[in-house]
Amino acid sequence: MAPTFIVDQEKSMEYNDSSFEGPEKLLELWFSAPMDSSKMGLRSIPRADLDEVLDLAHCKVLSVLSSNQVDAYLLSESSLFVFAHKLILKTCGTTTLLASLPRLLELAASVGFEKPIRVFYSRKNFMFPSRQLAPHKSWSDEVKCLETFFPSGSAYAVGPTNKAHWYLFSFCDEAYNNLDDNLDPEDETLEVLMTEMSPQKSLNFYSPTLGSVLAEKGYDSVEDARLHGSSVSTGHLLGAYAAEKAGVQELCWTKDGKALLDAFSFEPMGFSSNALCDDRYATIHVTPQEHCSYASFETNVSEQRFGRTMHDTVAKTIDVFGAGRFSVSLFQAKDPNRRKNTLVNKLGHFDSYIREECIVYDFPGYDLLFCSFRHK
Numbered sequence: 001m002a003p004t005f006i007v008d009q010e011k012s013m014e015y016n017d018s019s020f021e022g023p024e025k026l027l028e029l030w031f032s033a034p035m036d037s038s039k040m041g042l043r044s045i046p047r048a049d050l051d052e053v054l055d056l057a058h059c060k061v062l063s064v065l066s067s068n069q070v071d072a073y074l075l076s077e078s079s080l081f082v083f084a085h086k087l088i089l090k091t092c093g094t095t096t097l098l099a100s101l102p103r104l105l106e107l108a109a110s111v112g113f114e115k116p117i118r119v120f121y122s123r124k125n126f127m128f129p130s131r132q133l134a135p136h137k138s139w140s141d142e143v144k145c146l147e148t149f150f151p152s153g154s155a156y157a158v159g160p161t162n163k164a165h166w167y168l169f170s171f172c173d174e175a176y177n178n179l180d181d182n183l184d185p186e187d188e189t190l191e192v193l194m195t196e197m198s199p200q201k202s203l204n205f206y207s208p209t210l211g212s213v214l215a216e217k218g219y220d221s222v223e224d225a226r227l228h229g230s231s232v233s234t235g236h237l238l239g240a241y242a243a244e245k246a247g248v249q250e251l252c253w254t255k256d257g258k259a260l261l262d263a264f265s266f267e268p269m270g271f272s273s274n275a276l277c278d279d280r281y282a283t284i285h286v287t288p289q290e291h292c293s294y295a296s297f298e299t300n301v302s303e304q305r306f307g308r309t310m311h312d313t314v315a316k317t318i319d320v321f322g323a324g325r326f327s328v329s330l331f332q333a334k335d336p337n338r339r340k341n342t343l344v345n346k347l348g349h350f351d352s353y354i355r356e357e358c359i360v361y362d363f364p365g366y367d368l369l370f371c372s373f374r375h376k
């Protein structure tokens, strides 16, 4: 009998050592704004306490970038943003983000915030769900965990649950349901989650040799690069190079060109970056491995600040990563003068892509648009 060789694609992908769960868990906690705007609020939580929170989630700080209004922590698994009255924690891989929630809430209380007024927890469906640790073994486990703190919160599965979809848990303190005046009218959060990156674009997120980057930049050594103001660690030096080469830097740049970028390249592949400008941030994370490629772009930079339309920002993003499939979610503060279908008009169509899903939710104070697309 002729020898045969049969590969179980699915299982070998799952057990491929280079497999990585790119899709992040994302938690956003909002507290009522400090009365005195000079107050640091959550930003006054000591770094050692934040490290303890991150230990509970199983990730570590790689670097910190601060503006006048926010501290942006680049993590071994994604990012943490701490504003005076808002905190965004985004972690990927097999991190246990929700295990850090009790300690996070305790620390918020220690700086005067008894309870969040709004909570959002969301994530895409996992690529390798069986690898997740408690309390992330299933969406229903995550919801149970969130409900112990926010019993009146609501859980949603958005999109077809047997294909690519997205989960959201949201809580809004009833006392703030109708007090939308305290919301920033420019407040919007855009998230683009991409899979099936083009192999060519993925290559930008594989680490080149340090020597070749130094030579290309005209440096004699790492010491020479540092003397000329380059980032202090090899990961940051290679990250800055990848950001420039792949077009990430351009993606995060604001109209006034003032955004600061903190980028990091992992060995032998993988990339993370945070960008800041005053109270506006952008964060990008990339897993380029072909069998589980994933890239995410999240920002609260408004159209006015970017100096380009939201549609242009998304079009540029999917181009930088060569997305085969992507979803867009947009939370936007309600504007009584805006019709809901303008959200769909804004982000519902991209050249060369077929729209698979399009859903608009009406939340207290916010509208949420979720659309998913695949390349033709």
Ligand SMILES: C[S@+](CC[C@H](N)C(=O)[O-])C[C@H]1O[C@@H](n2cnc3c(N)ncnc32)[C@H](O)[C@@H]1O
Pocket: 018, 019, 020, 021, 022, 023, 024, 076, 077, 078, 091, 092, 093, 266, 267, 268, 269, 270, 271, 272, 284, 285, 286, 287, 288, 289, 294, 295, 296
């Ligand atoms: C942390 S980064 C970005 C994660 C992000 N959530 C994403 O969008 O994929 C993940 C990429 O870096 C690679 N990587 C290499 N070393 C890593 C490490 N020590 N921790 C986490 N990721 C690492 C992973 O294989 C993956 O390609």
